[in-house]
Amino acid sequence: MSAFSNCIVEQEHSQIFKMGGSYVVQALLTDLYQITMAYAYWKCGKMNDDSVFDLFFRKNPFQGEFTIFAGLEECIRLLQGFRFSDSDIEYLKIVMPPTTDPEFFNYLKTVSAKDITLSAVPEGEVVFPKVPLITVTGPLAVVQLLETPLLNLVNYASLVATNAARFRLAAGPDIVLLEFGLRRAQGPDGGLSASRYCYLGGFDGTSNVLAGKLFGIPVKGTHAHAFVTSFINLQEVKIRTLMSAEGSREVDFVDLCLKYQAELSSIIDFLPDQVVEGELAAFICYALAFCTGFLALIDTYDVIRSGLPNFCTVAMALHELGYQAQGIRLDSGDLSYLSQLVKSKFVKIAAHYRLPWFEKLSIVASNDINEDTIHSLNHQGHTISCFGIGTHLVTCQKQPALGCIFKLVEVKKKARIKLSEDVDKVTIPGQKSVYRLYGANGTALVDLLQSSTEPVPQVGQRVLCQHPFQETKRAYVIPTAVRSLHVTWWKDGKVVQYLPTLGELREKAKQSLSSVRPDHKRTLNPTPYKVSVSSALYTFIHDLWLENAPIGELS
Amino acid sequence: MSAFSNCIVEQEHSQIFKMGGSYVVQALLTDLYQITMAYAYWKCGKMNDDSVFDLFFRKNPFQGEFTIFAGLEECIRLLQGFRFSDSDIEYLKIVMPPTTDPEFFNYLKTVSAKDITLSAVPEGEVVFPKVPLITVTGPLAVVQLLETPLLNLVNYASLVATNAARFRLAAGPDIVLLEFGLRRAQGPDGGLSASRYCYLGGFDGTSNVLAGKLFGIPVKGTHAHAFVTSFINLQEVKIRTLMSAEGSREVDFVDLCLKYQAELSSIIDFLPDQVVEGELAAFICYALAFCTGFLALIDTYDVIRSGLPNFCTVAMALHELGYQAQGIRLDSGDLSYLSQLVKSKFVKIAAHYRLPWFEKLSIVASNDINEDTIHSLNHQGHTISCFGIGTHLVTCQKQPALGCIFKLVEVKKKARIKLSEDVDKVTIPGQKSVYRLYGANGTALVDLLQSSTEPVPQVGQRVLCQHPFQETKRAYVIPTAVRSLHVTWWKDGKVVQYLPTLGELREKAKQSLSSVRPDHKRTLNPTPYKVSVSSALYTFIHDLWLENAPIGELS
Known part of the structure; x- marks a missing residue:
């Protein structure tokens, strides 16, 4: 086990965390090879070589053709606090080989992000493969040290935000989407990241209370099956009275419920001796605690014979006292059938008592929902007004990792290329500018990468956009608008841009998605969105490629 | 956004963390419905009802038939620190409806784990579906509040430990397994949890430096492609000298390498004018920094024509100075073919120079490895001595969530059952004892659940073990050993058992797995392992079921 005592660890942990509702990650949260590379750079005097690294991904997740970029604020917070503490250095002295020059550790003590410049696409923007999401420039060893934490902060954030956006597209704009994934996430802050970035991607709220407190996300929730099974009979309802909403009368609420139970049994067709008494007791107690927002989980025993009748019973008793129930939750069974059945009973009650709001009660569904389930429910028909989604949302079951990578593209002003047998893995060298060209109606047409020294493409002028690796794939575009996608966020040791709130990022994501054509x-x-290079950059890439590729020999 | 200022958040965060190298999770890291249920319990005077909850899962992950139980120490740490801070309470006042009785918040301030008893299977043990991994007893409202954080802490920990154990079974005992997943995990502590529990499940080390510092896990790593591409030519090697190991001679290391390059070109058959000069410069600089442990990533440009020749060149030059290189890493391409090709060149050099260690150099592979890849490589043949595994290990791509649940099984000494249309979802009611019955050679035969009042099964005596839900599935077992699986870990406000170190847990997992038959x-x-109930518990379950199930009506 570690040679480090608890007290050191305790001090350290207070540094992992926090400014402005975000985590701050320690410099030591990195792969060891970043440290060994830093040593090798330092040892050969290259640690301060000017370098440029691009962070990008090669393939959109979930067999889709778009990605929501997220995690940028956390990356900037990382830079703000980036340093090795004394105890980190002590630990690294143990980990590095004994031949390591002791002077290196003094160098590590001086490492910070003060000479780093970070430019990036704004958080919440829709992004595409090969486009540098983040470009980091600065001393080679320091930029390299940033690789792992930057990837850690962007990969999952962008993946889960994209997943959330896909659920939103599947569900449509009017259905309430709640994230319920804390128990299935990768530990405590896996859960916090999930809540934060699902909200960014278009969810309406979370069950995660700490996420609500830290990030201001609306929190939602009612009760579990255990609440229902903890009640056995109506004798357990000790405090039975409820005051009416306007404060004029106090009644025995259990008796009132029993009156409605008898009345409703013929209206919505159930047998009072078949409902589970413990469940009715649980609903009554829940309603007594939440008379203004009664929402009950109705599938603990039997939706049709017990849960739904018990809910309607309590909801009508509440109504008599001037309170409006909120709805029900289904956590098992055939959600298409059950939601429609529930709705039909609500409609009957609404008609019988002339209470139009009764047929508009919420129907929340929360049983192992994924994107395909929503599409299938849409197809079969359903009356669900809210989905509570956990496992498949936060674990991104369909594809649990986004493959962002961080590649050196320039060192000492010389462009660098990483070759591969697989053309898709060849990097686009050099420091680049990134433009999004728009067509009529503000629709995004193409993203264009250029060498940073090339002139900005002009509105109304023809631009040749080439596939970076396939010579014959090219097209002329006449943009009606041109936007430079990269913004500088961090320079000279400080944040140089306004960092939007989470709510603003959520709005941004929504807007950005709306500028993307539906077929993408x-x-x-889905149709792939085109990411192109200028013809100057095309030529440059291919010249450098030829220069670096060993020539094969046929034998 | 949250009404809470940064300073409050900052103070709070220092409480999330840490004793003994583990995180301590805040009480507020929970689903809102735990709070609303607590309020309803409090409101109806049930908050202190004696309750018993079981934490268990219904299905082993990864289409397998075993699971490694992990996360227990973190659960116990949760209990140690379990309380709502003043700012938590202030936040909850905003979140709860305005009708909430203010006295409830005073009650919440008094909540702690002092009246909680937690018994559980020891961490690291192999476990099976339906067996309570953790049983928590105590006041209903408080136990309920623990649900979400307990699930959060056990689900991912057990899932990833099981995944790691499966990779270990696939790779065999002699191959070194390293966890490289930090950049693909769910944020910073998703990465820390992954490193911790992969080690528990049988990995040998991690690339995650902070995990090394916090948990004492061996950390490993070399360099990335960027290190190689950052060098252009040999002129960049500014400090060219290297002292021999025994300190007697200092040579121009670049010249020495060039001498070996010429010599080796005919021995292992390459063209010196085809190797990439920048790559050779990178390897030389890396060797100058790590002369005692030189391991090079050889696939940046071309393994056969450049990477492998450059590695061998530098390794032989090191050898002349008395240093032994460590090996190579492959991060792309056909790992079966390439590893065997690399080995064949190593064998040639070993034979030519009579250096037996040269053919035993490490061959590390790290390209998108999953369990199936390892099985397939075993089948095809390979010479890999170490796998570095990231994405598929930490995201548990094959099944990204373990479905642990937390169910009420008894309240006020009355057993409770949760019914479901799906028999597999019916809970096993009441407080139970859990025994593992062993056969000859210490092989685990069956896990047996009994009501806690039944006598302990005896060695050498016939025990009737029944399937909990299928009457005809039953068998007699005569155990040669009987072990009570549950141990009490937390009682009367304190830890009442020695908590093993991570190294001990890793050993435990290995031992426990070895007691499980290979076909499981x-x-x-794989053959399902049997989890049974005593015949008394069988009868009890089915009586309670009938008592609670509404009777259907055919129409």
Whole structure:
């Protein structure tokens, strides 16, 4: 086990955390090879070579053709606090080989992000493969040290935000989407990241209370099956009275419920001796605690014979006292059938008592929902007004990792290329500018990468956009608008841009998605969005490639 | 956004963390419905009802038939620090409806784990579906509040430990397994949890430096492609000299390498004018920094024409100075073919120079490895001595969530049952004892659940073990050893057992796995391990079921 005592660890942990509702990650949260590379750079005097690294991904997740970029604020917070503490250095002295020059550790003590410049696409923007999401420039060893934490902060954030956006596209704009994934996430802050970035991607709230407190996300929730099973009979309802909403009368609420139970049994067709008494007791107690927002989980025993009748019973008793119930939750069974059945009973009650709001009660569904379930429910028909989604949302079951990578593209002003047998893995060298060219109606047409020294493409002028690796794939574009996608966020040791709130990022994501053509966003066989290079950059890439590739020999 | 200022958040965060190298999770890291249920319990005077909850899962992950239980120490740390801070309470006042009785918040301030008893299977043990991994007893409202954080802490920990154990079974005992997943985990502590529990499950080390510092896990790593591409030519090697190991001679290391390059070109058959000069410069600089442990990533440009020749060149030059290189890493391409090709060149050099260690150099592979890849490589043949595994290990791609649940099984000494249309979802009611019955050679035969009042099964005596839900599935077992699986870990406000170190837990997992029959552990169609109930518990379950189930009506 570690040679480090608890007290050191305790001090350290207070540094991992926090400014402005975000985590701050320690410099030591990195792969060891970043430290060994830093040593090798330092040893050969290259640690301060000017370098440029691009962070990007090669393939959109979930067989889709778009990605929401997220995690940028956390990256900037990382830079703010980036340093090795004394105890980190002590630990590294143990980990590094004994031949390591002791002077290196003094160098590590001086490492910070003061000479780093970070430019990036704004957080919440829709992004595409090969486009540098983040470009970091600065001393080679320091930029390299940033690789692992930057990837850690962007990969999951962008993946889960994209997943959330896909659920939103599947569900449509009017259905309430709640994230319920804390128990299935990768530990405590896996859960916090999930809540934060699902909200960014278009969810309406979370069950995660700490996420609500830290990030201001609306928190939602009612009760579990255990609440229902903890009640056995109506004798357990000790405090039975409820005051009416306007404060004029106090009644025995249990008796009132029993009156409605008898009345409703013929209206919505159930047998009072078949409902589970413990469940009715649980609903009554829940309603006594939440008379203004009664929402009950109705599938603990039997939705049709017990849960739904018990809910309607309590909801009508509340109504008599001037309170409006909120709705029900289904956590098992055939959600298409059950939601429609529930709705039909609500409609009957609404008609019988002339209470139009009764047929508009919430129907929340929360049983192992994924994107495909929503599409399938849409197809079969359902009356669900809210989905509570956990496992498949936060674990991104369909593809649990986004493959962002961080590649050196320039060192000492010389462009660098990483070759591969697989053309898709060849990097686009050099420091680049990134433009998004728009067509009529503000629709995004193409993203264009250029060498940073090339002139900005002009509105109304023809621009040749080439596939970076396939010579014959190219097109002329006449943009009606041109936007430079990269913004500088960090320079000279400080944040140089306003960092939007989470609510603003959520709005940004929504807007950005709306500028993308529907066929890029559809589930089945979406059209790939084009990411191109200028013809100057095309030539540059291919010259450098030839220069660096060993020539094969046929034998 | 949250109404809470940064300073409050900052103070709070220092409480999330830490004793003994573990995180301590705040009480507020929970689902809102735990709070609303606590309020309803409090409101109806049930908050202190004696309750018993079981934490268990219904299905082993990864189409397998075993699971490694992990996360227990973190659960116990949760209990140690379990309380709502003043700012938590202030936040909850905003979140709860305005009708909430203010006295409830005073009650919340008094909540702690002092009246909680937690018993559980020891961490690291192999476990099976339906067996309570953790049983928590205590006041209903408080136990309920623990649900979400306990699930959060156990689900991912057990899932990833099980995944790691499966990779270990696939790779065999002699191959070194390293966890490289930090950049693909769910944020910073998703990465820390992954490192911790992969080690528990049988990995040998991690790339995650902070995990090394906090948990004492061996950390490993070399360099990335960027290190190689950052060098252009040999002129960049500014400090060219290297002292021999025994300190007697200092040479121009670049010249020495060039001498070996010429010599080796005919021995292992390459063209010196085809190797990439920048790569050779990178390897030389890396060797100058790590002369005692030189391991090079050889696939940046071309393994056969450049990477491998450059590695061998530098390794032989090191050898002349008395240093032994460590090996190579492959991060792309056909790992079966390439590893065997690399080995064949190593063998040639070993034979030519009579250096037996040269053919035993490490061959590390790290390209998108999953369990199936390892099985397939075993089948095809390979010479890999170490796998570095990231994405598929930490995201548990094959099944990214373990479905642990937390169910009420008894309240006020009355057993409770949760019914479901799906028999597999019916809970096993009441407080139970859990025994593992062993056969000859210490092999685990069956896990047996009994009501806690039944006598302990005796060695050498016939025990009737029944399937909990299928009457005809039953068997007699005569155990040669009987072990009570549950141990009390927390009682009367304190830890009442020695908490093993991570190294001890890793050993425990290894031992526990070795007591499980191979056919339960195999990848293809493994045999399910039997989890049974005593015949008394069987009868009890079914009586309670009938008592609670509404009777249907055919129409």
